[in-house]
Amino acid sequence: MSAYTLLLLADGRFPAGGHAHSGGLEAAVAAGRVRELPDLAAFLRGRLHTAGLVSAAFAAQACAGADTGWLDGELDARTPSPALRRASRAQGRALLRAGRTIWSLPTVDRDPHHPVALGVVAAAAGLTPAQAALTAAYGTVSGPASAAVRLLGLDPYAVHGLLAGLAAECDAVAAQATTVDELPACSAPILDIGSEIHASWEVRLFAS
Structure with a gap:
């Protein structure tokens, strides 16, 4: 069941509003x-090894039960852009x-950053920290890749080939993050x- 849940949570159709965000791609375009x-390949790779690693590590820690308030503050300090914090x-x-x-889900005191929320939801769904990290890492590239098809009219087969x-x-x-x-x-x-x-x-076109 955990493999199924992993696919469910990583699916872009999961109703959490991910389709409304381009991960910075709209501005780059x-x-x-x-x-x-x-x-696009260079953009995705760069995003994976920067924002992707950070997101994966925070999601893994939240899934493992680390204090969400502390994690949220740490991620705030790593997000200098107010617009990115809001998104x-x-x-x-x-x-x-x-x-x-x-x-x-357990009670969360404030609106946490997305990776922290992902770790909380992953834990409630029965996923491991490693699976939470993989979901976060995948999301940092799959979202912008999907946005590229809409923004640039790229061949979706070729874009998924990149993924x-x-x-x-x-x-x-994801392994490094854990x-x-x-x-x-x-x-x-x-x-x-x-x-x-x-x-x-x-x-x-996109909120971020």
Whole structure:
């Protein structure tokens, strides 16, 4: 059942609002940094090894039962962009709302960042910290990949081919996230800057 639950939670159709976020891709497309498939591949790989590693580590710790308030503060310190903080908390809130309708979740004092919420929901669903980390790592690339099809009109078969090609790296990032001695603080300044610019737009396709 845990394998089935893992697939359910990682599915982009899980009703937690993930489809409304591009993971910074919309801003990257507007800036001309991502135009074609090779650009997308570089974007996804960079995101996986920065935001993906951080998200996976925090999700694993939350799933293992670490204090969510402490984790949330630590993740706040690793998220310099106010726009990214708002987006992460909005996604976390939506995920907890969906999770509460399916599983029995513990009380969480505040609207946590998305990786923290993911760890809480994963634990309630019976997943392990390693599975929570894998779900988080996968989500950091699958969301932007899906957004790329809408933003750039890329061939969805080719885009999913990119995702398939990242399988070993995604596994490695998830494994690293569960074995680190300290919570990682990998940064992606261009994503932070792009998120602030993106938040100022009057018209946009994605919330982040």
